[in-house]
Amino acid sequence: MFKDLLRYPIIQAPMAGGASTPKLAAAVSNAGGLGFLAAGYKTAAEMKEEINQTRRLTEYPFGVNVFVPGNEVIDESAVAAYRAKIENAAKSVGATIGNGVVDDDDWVNKLTVLKEVKVDLVSFTFGCPESSVLRELQSTGALIAVTVTNLEEAKKAAGAGADVLCVQGIEAGGHRASFENRSEDDHGLLELIRMIKNELELPIIAAGGLMHGKDIAAVLAAGAMAAQLGTAFLRCPESGASPVHKAALNDSRFVQTTVTRAFSGRRARGLVNEFITENGHAAPAAYPHVHHMTKQMRKAAGEKGNPELMALWAGQGHKLSREKPASELVELLMEELKGERFAGMEIRELSMNESAPMHLLLLADPSRDMVEDYLAKGICFIAERAKQFLGVYVLLQKGTDTMEIKNIAVDENHHGKGIGRHLMEHAIGQAREQGYKKLEIGTGNSSIGQLALYQKCGFRIVGVDRDFFTKHYSEVFYENGIQCRDMIRLSRSI
Amino acid sequence: MFKDLLRYPIIQAPMAGGASTPKLAAAVSNAGGLGFLAAGYKTAAEMKEEINQTRRLTEYPFGVNVFVPGNEVIDESAVAAYRAKIENAAKSVGATIGNGVVDDDDWVNKLTVLKEVKVDLVSFTFGCPESSVLRELQSTGALIAVTVTNLEEAKKAAGAGADVLCVQGIEAGGHRASFENRSEDDHGLLELIRMIKNELELPIIAAGGLMHGKDIAAVLAAGAMAAQLGTAFLRCPESGASPVHKAALNDSRFVQTTVTRAFSGRRARGLVNEFITENGHAAPAAYPHVHHMTKQMRKAAGEKGNPELMALWAGQGHKLSREKPASELVELLMEELKGERFAGMEIRELSMNESAPMHLLLLADPSRDMVEDYLAKGICFIAERAKQFLGVYVLLQKGTDTMEIKNIAVDENHHGKGIGRHLMEHAIGQAREQGYKKLEIGTGNSSIGQLALYQKCGFRIVGVDRDFFTKHYSEVFYENGIQCRDMIRLSRSI
Incomplete structure (x- = not known):
């Protein structure tokens, strides 16, 4: 799936x-996002080498995009006329206009x-390959x-068997991914997400002009599963731009972007410079x-430091791109996305170790059905001591030095009773007695006050398991009226 | 402010x-949104009559937009050439091309x-009047x-003293609000919100292609204070389109919108029809x-039922506009926005009656500081019975037949203890004893399970007081570690 x-929706x-370099892709993937290599304009051998390089730099997944x-x-005569029109520009940087070949x-x-x-993950741009491919x-x-730019393309991609749609709004920098070069059916990102979600079930990656964590929050609210940011990463030191x-993106002489065929013969969004204005x-x-x-002209202009004859691809909002190492940018975007900072705490999305067996489960007054449900899931439990725990589950993972507690209120008598200070102290003592070196607790639906309490007890937040309960136990917990969308993980040494 | x-952010x-008719504006305002009259193309006297009509239909605020x-x-010769080009189209519906006058x-x-x-509320389109105005x-x-379409316009409006910016993305139907007719600096809505929020503090109304509650959720997540929807309301029976x-918006023969000067000489987004394609x-x-x-041509075409020579203004996403009475549409948008439906319950945003005195306040083990704080706020309280209430505040409003309970956990010993069934029953009994006819409770941070419990106790949800605690008591409650963003209001007869 x-x-x-995805660890982060970035x-x-x-x-x-x-x-897009292997370094950039790996840095993003290592930081919790999903990096991407761009195979376009490269040979298959170069692409392979970049994949291998990236694998040496990260153990996490990354994607590869192919044109x-x-x-x-x-129209040959239009191409010839264009050649004549732009020849002088090329000459001005000591280059010539190349052959207009097809490949x-x-x-x-x-x-x-x-x-x-x-x-x-393989993503495609400029069309959708045959189903068989x-x-x-x-x-x-x-x-x-x-990658799709309108509903019709989205339907074709879904029909061909795509797993995901990368939905590109008109705001996006670089090439429009339109299946047909002549298509000018442009859509604002939000509207396009809505139109596609209205007809198709496929998960959506939203792309186009996203720079800030709140932009990501917006497309997630609109129903996307993740946000794809290009221009936002262009100024990272790992970016090969x-x-x-890089300098032009934040240069006040470039005030506007436009969509143009000037550089490639296909529509792409870039900073308006002399070449675009004239041609x-x-x-x-x-x-x-x-x-x-x-x-050749673009290459020569780049070497001469002349931005006026280069393709300065940029999405709308490019002025808000930030010059930061990719890992810091990913963390910053996540902080902005979450909209809350817990002082001095690092919040990191964790994936649950689903294969680790859970050996001990303490339940506060579980119903017979719940007990049977847990037994059926292969979880042993001790209910007799549970009264002291007031609605707290304790789960121990065998073979680690970590004792893990998950805290949930279970029924209407225990709703939200939380895990009080005495309880935390009891748990710490118990874990210490049993020889654990670390105690982890997981808590769903915690208020800021509860988190503050855990801090007072020496815990620090180490992560968030998104949708843990929804995914794993939704039937059980929702039936019991429990709403646990995120599990916040806290840890302390003992 | x-x-x-705003009661709803719609x-x-x-x-x-x-x-935009008085009926539509009033229906939207009555339903909890904010309706708008459009004075453009009307005389001042007609505008005044519409304002008066609207006031007869609603007691709630509404806005008036002025061009x-x-x-x-x-370019007179270009205008003359255009006249010659479109004369036949006008003739085909028995109309003539009018004089190209200025007014x-x-x-x-x-x-x-x-x-x-x-x-x-007065909103302006096509420019920003002088500060003095x-x-x-x-x-x-x-x-x-x-109304602004780029950052530069937003800065001008802020500089002139506007209270609010209506931010129009390229997705929007009808006229682009650009200050200069020749401006083609178009921006996707999300990106434009971000650029403006990055530099200006003014509240933002987001406009452009918003059709669904999740679109509203998205622009709110991006930082807008409200969403402005036009095309979404066009098919309402109260709309004068x-x-x-109305039929064209949902007609499969109109597959695309475009931005064109064909009908008015100013850029506007509408369904692509013959007149636009040709001219x-x-x-x-x-x-x-x-x-x-x-x-005249447009009017005649409308009377003849010929959509090909009419200005069929439409935002992107128009296919998702819904034919529903405005009040139902507003409610539906709110449900979609909130993303949760409580079976059979109506959720309505309420404004607190801030002037009503609060006479009785029961606190569970309040600290001395808290008591003094409440006393300073003029709230009487009875603390001695509070133990029974386990972290519940009960507030009685004098002079009404309603007893109101607000439920909050107050300190770390009581975090999230909620209001259990026995407590609800106690409160119902107490209210009944005291001769109240209705019992209302307000609960912040409630889980679905808690809400289900209240339902079982005979309460129904009557509204949401957004930001009630944050706004009114943030110092007190946040210091005590309580996170109450929304207050859900429940009511039952007793």
């Missing part, structure tokens, strides 16, 4: 052309490599995301022809 | 041209009327909203000239 790839967008080759019918971006070889190296990749264990490009209106729909034609 | 005008957008006249320099939309008289009739209206008690327009690219930036030129 796509959800299983995905670093694949940015072809150099920005789907098109077969457009182009398939090493498509077949990339698919072969992806099947061979078995990645966790998706199925072959899926059979290697990969999940498939298809050129220094000129944007004349650029033909001819991809990748125009990309190849302007390649 | 703008916030005081504003019905002013839609000039007939859709700010521009002084554009137009100021009765600007001065409208300001005079607004000062005279003293409305709660804003101040004069503000001196009558009106709050001022200015023509039947042809949109040729339409000059000349407002209100082109508006007057196409007026």
Whole structure:
């Protein structure tokens, strides 16, 4: 399931052309997000090497994005006219306009490599491959995301068997992922999420102009499962974007972005510079022809530090991109997303160790049904001492040095009684007696006051298990009127 | 304060041209949202009559939107060429192309009327009036909203003294509110909210393609104070949009919207129809000239039921607009926004009666400081019986037949103990003894299970007092570790 790839709902967008490096992808994945490599413009061999590099840098999942080759019918005379129009610009930086050739971006070889190296997530841009292609990749264990810009494309991707939709709003920097180059059916991100959610069940990754944790909160509220941020990561030290490009994102001379075919022959959003202003209106729909034609000019301009002849891809809101190491940016986005800081505490999303057996369960006055339910789940329990615990579950994981307590109020008599100070002290004493070195408690639905109490008892917050209870015990707990969406994990040495 | 005008964070957008009727505005305001009249294209006298009509239909606040006249320099030859181009279209419905005249939309008289009739909220579109104009209206008690489409406009509005910014994303239906007709600096709604919030403190109304409660949740998460929905209300029976327009919004032959100057000479988003397809690219930036030129044609087309020559204004996402009475739509949006339905219960946002004296306060083991704090607030209390109430406050409002209980856990010994069944029964008995006819309880931070318990005790949810505790007692309660963002109100007869 796509959800299983996510610790944080933050995905670093694949940015072809150099920005997305193995270092960036790994840093994001290590920090709790999901990093992405961008295979576009690279050979299959280069892509493979980047996948291997990334794997050396992180043990966590990351994605690989691939461009789907098109077969457009182009207007040769328009391309020739455009060549004539832009020749002087190229000359001005000592470059020439290249041949407007067609290529398939090493498509077949990339698919072969992806099947061979078995990645966790493959996303596609500029179209949706045949179902058979998706199925072959899926059979290697990969999940498939298809980038879509309107409802019609989303339906095609769903029909072809995609696992996830990457929904790209008009705000997004870089290339529009439209299946057809000539499509100009642009949608604001929020509206597009709504239209797609209204008709399709697939999980949604929201992309386009997202810079701040509150933007992520917004797309999650709209129903997306994760947010994909590109421009927000461009200025990270791990990003391979050129220094000129990085500087331009925050340069007051660039006040606006626009969507243009000027650089590649396909619509893409970038900072408005001289090249776009002079040539944007004349650029033909001819991809990748125009990309190849302007390649040398862009490279030469970058080397000369001239932003006016470069493709300065940028999403709307680029001024709010932040120059920070990727791991710090991910943490900051999460803090902004959560909207609450607990003084001096680090909050980290943890994944539950689902395979660890739970050996001891203390229940406060459990009903017969609950007891049977737990027995059926293979959990041993001791109920007789439970009265002292006032609605607290204690679960011990064998074979670790950690004793773990989960705290839940169980029925209407015990609703929200929480885990008082005396109880915490009792638990600490008990864990110490039993030779544990660390005591962890998990608490759902805690108020700030409860958390403050745990702090007073020497605990610090080490993480949040999102949806733990909903996922694992929803039938049991919801029936008993318990609402536990997140489990906050606290830890102390004993 | 703008916030005081809001019971629900839902504003019905002013839609000039007939859709926004007094009936629609009043229905929305009566339902808990904020209705809006659209004075654009009307005379000051017509506006005044509509304000009076609306006041007869609702006691709640509503807004009035006014177009700010521009002084554009137009290209006469382009206007003449456009006239020639569209003459046949007008003829085809038996109409002629009108004179491309300039008018100021009765600007001065409208300001005079607004000062005279003293409305709660005036919003402006197509520009920001001089500070002096804003101040004069503000001196009558009106709050001022200015509609903005980019950060620069937002700064101008803030500088002129606006109280609120209505932030219009590119998704919005109808006219772009750009201060300058020629501006094409379009922004996706989410991104624009972020850019503006990053620099300005003013409250934000978010507008553009919002159709569903989850869209509202998203813009609130992004930091907006309210959502403004236009197209979502177009199909309500109270809306004055023509039947042809209403039908077109949900007609599969209209698959796309676009932004065009075809009908008015100013950019506006509407359903792509024949007139736009044939003339949109040729339409000059000349407002209100082109508006007057196409007026008869649009009217005649509407009467003949021909949507191809009408301005079918529509926001992106229009297919998800719903044909429902405005009050039902507001309730449905609120349900979707909250994301939870309590079976068979109506949830309504209430405003606290702040002037009602609170006469009895029962505290469970209050600290001396807390007692003194309450005394200082003029609240009498009886603490000696409080032990029975385990952290429950009971507040009686004199002179009503309602006894009101507010339930909060007060310190770490009582955290979240909630109000158990025996306690509820005790309270019901006590209220009955004292001759009350209704018992209301307010409960912060309630779990679904607690709410279920109250239901079992015969209570039904009558409302939510948002931010009640945060607003009124934050110092007291937060210091004591209590997190009460919303107060859910329950009521039962006794």
